[in-house]
Amino acid sequence: MTDPRPVPAPETRLPVRVPLGTKPLGIWGSLQAGRRNVLGLVPEIAVRQPIVSGTTGKRWHMVMDPAALRHILRDAVDNYPKSVVTKLILEPAIGDSLFVAEGREWLWQRRTAAPVFSHRNVAALAPVMTAAAERASARLMQAPGRAANLFDEMVAATFEVIADVTFSGGEGFDRAAVHRAIEQYIGQTAKVSILDILGAPPWVPRPSRLIAGSAMRETKRMADLAIDRRRSEGAKPVPDLLDLLMAGEDRQTGRKMTTAELRDNLLTFIVAGHETTALTLSWALYLCAFDPAVQAEARAEAQQVLGDRAATAEDVARLPLTRRIVDEALRLYPPAAFLSRTAMAEDRLCGREVRRGDTVILPIYALHRHRLLWSDPDAFLPSRFADPKSVDRFAFLPFGDGPRICIGANFAIQEAVIILSTLLARFRFAPIPGRDPKPVMILTLRPEGGVWLMIDRA
Numbered sequence: 001m002t003d004p005r006p007v008p009a010p011e012t013r014l015p016v017r018v019p020l021g022t023k024p025l026g027i028w029g030s031l032q033a034g035r036r037n038v039l040g041l042v043p044e045i046a047v048r049q050p051i052v053s054g055t056t057g058k059r060w061h062m063v064m065d066p067a068a069l070r071h072i073l074r075d076a077v078d079n080y081p082k083s084v085v086t087k088l089i090l091e092p093a094i095g096d097s098l099f100v101a102e103g104r105e106w107l108w109q110r111r112t113a114a115p116v117f118s119h120r121n122v123a124a125l126a127p128v129m130t131a132a133a134e135r136a137s138a139r140l141m142q143a144p145g146r147a148a149n150l151f152d153e154m155v156a157a158t159f160e161v162i163a164d165v166t167f168s169g170g171e172g173f174d175r176a177a178v179h180r181a182i183e184q185y186i187g188q189t190a191k192v193s194i195l196d197i198l199g200a201p202p203w204v205p206r207p208s209r210l211i212a213g214s215a216m217r218e219t220k221r222m223a224d225l226a227i228d229r230r231r232s233e234g235a236k237p238v239p240d241l242l243d244l245l246m247a248g249e250d251r252q253t254g255r256k257m258t259t260a261e262l263r264d265n266l267l268t269f270i271v272a273g274h275e276t277t278a279l280t281l282s283w284a285l286y287l288c289a290f291d292p293a294v295q296a297e298a299r300a301e302a303q304q305v306l307g308d309r310a311a312t313a314e315d316v317a318r319l320p321l322t323r324r325i326v327d328e329a330l331r332l333y334p335p336a337a338f339l340s341r342t343a344m345a346e347d348r349l350c351g352r353e354v355r356r357g358d359t360v361i362l363p364i365y366a367l368h369r370h371r372l373l374w375s376d377p378d379a380f381l382p383s384r385f386a387d388p389k390s391v392d393r394f395a396f397l398p399f400g401d402g403p404r405i406c407i408g409a410n411f412a413i414q415e416a417v418i419i420l421s422t423l424l425a426r427f428r429f430a431p432i433p434g435r436d437p438k439p440v441m442i443l444t445l446r447p448e449g450g451v452w453l454m455i456d457r458a
């Protein structure tokens with residue numbers, strides 16, 4: 001495929017962006033903008049101001065100030081539980097699991113699940129990631145000199161990983177059906193979630209969620225059967241997340257998870273873990289194609305460390321540039337680009353009055369491109385992460401922070417570095433003129449239409 005238009009050098013161009021709002025939106029304008037792209041609700045001034053407030057049906061505040069974010073996520077965390085919106089969207093799929101639970105229900109599940117994601121356990125799961133990297137390269141080997149949708153490829157790879165580390169034995173678990181049910185649920189739910197963001201009460205009918213719900217019910221039934229079968233057959237020789245979570249108990253109370261609790265948490269890991277990691281990888285590959293010099297440097301690093309083999313857990317620390325590319329992809333395209341909380345008590349944020357019941361939005365996308373916090377904020381510059389101490393902890397929040405920080409962050413980073421370095425060592429990726437991905441935030445920040453790149457053997 002050729003294109004006569006000259007492609008400007010990367011230093012004079014910027015990678016794709018979401019156009020932020022430039023005029024105030026009323027309730028219907030917000031509804032329409034939010035349906036197309038949740039980030040359309042974020043005004044452009046959010047990348048220049050510490051806080052932006054408004055009323056769209058409900059009072060809301062968007063917070064981009066690192067000290068205020070620290071206050072919300074760490075110091076006054078009990079005053080800022082996850083918003084009603086988050087719960088309305090996710091509870092039908094994943095119950096009152098770790099992601100949505102609050103208070104004591106959350107605490108005991110977090111205590112029980114934390115050791116499952118210890119450095120040792122995550123490193124022990126790396127062979128599954130290495131195998132997925134091998135299978136992804138075998139698929140791409142069949143397409144040299146051709147265009148491929150890397151987003152689809154990365155979703156396939158990360159779903160294999162999460163399915164293998166949750167229900168490793170298969171145990172009659174129909175993975176393709178689970179994948180379809182989750183995709184359908186997210187797709188259908190996203191269409192109406194905007195009603196929730198604007199604060200419509202739960203009794204307003206959201207019909208598509210009911211339809212998607214039936215596929216989720218079947219998934220839950222399959223997961224329950226798989227868990228019961230595992231209980232009777234015993235743990236695998238190399239324990240997977242189900243074995244680890246089944247063996248876990250709250251050290252303070254001795255409470256262990258029931259089948260329903262195990263199922264909701266495993267489905268949470270599948271929902272929260274695979275698409276987010278696939279997005280990180282696809283945006284990282286897009287950025288490498290966008291900047292061939294960075295790609296060449298990362299390839300040299302990967303080839304020098306890996307030779308012909310795929311990456312393992314031990315290699316991760318020896319691939320610093322790959323890691324920086326992953327961080328820069330998470331900064332420019334954070335999969336969880338928009339978090340929200342509900343204020344439980346009166347407070348002041350950046351000098352502004354916050355009332356009980358106000359929605360407090362953490363627009364991570366705007367934070368990561370804030371003019372006062374980053375130099376050249378829209379540019380792809382992995383070198384900005386060369387000295388991690390130079391980055392303000394609360395200016396970079398792809399995994400959140402405080403007690404509710406992503407439990408799977410190390411898992412995701414390890415997986416992303418293993419797969420990205422293996423692919424960069426073996427392939428060259430180039431953009432296809434006129435087919436740049438379009439970032440659109442529905443539940444996560446996705447490339448609309450996929451990430452299409454030309455692939456050649458390295």
Ligand code: HEM
Binds near residue numbers: 269403
């Ligand atoms: C690049 C990939 C990922 C990104 C960007 C990401 C992002 C996030 C963010 C921002 C939060 C906090 C949400 C909030 O405070 O409202 C979160 C929580 C969570 N994530 Fe991830 N995540 C990723 C991968 C994973 C993986 C691989 C797993 C599991 C295998 C996982 C499981 C969870 C769970 C269970 C929570 C809830 C923790 C709690 O509330 O205690 N995530 N994630």
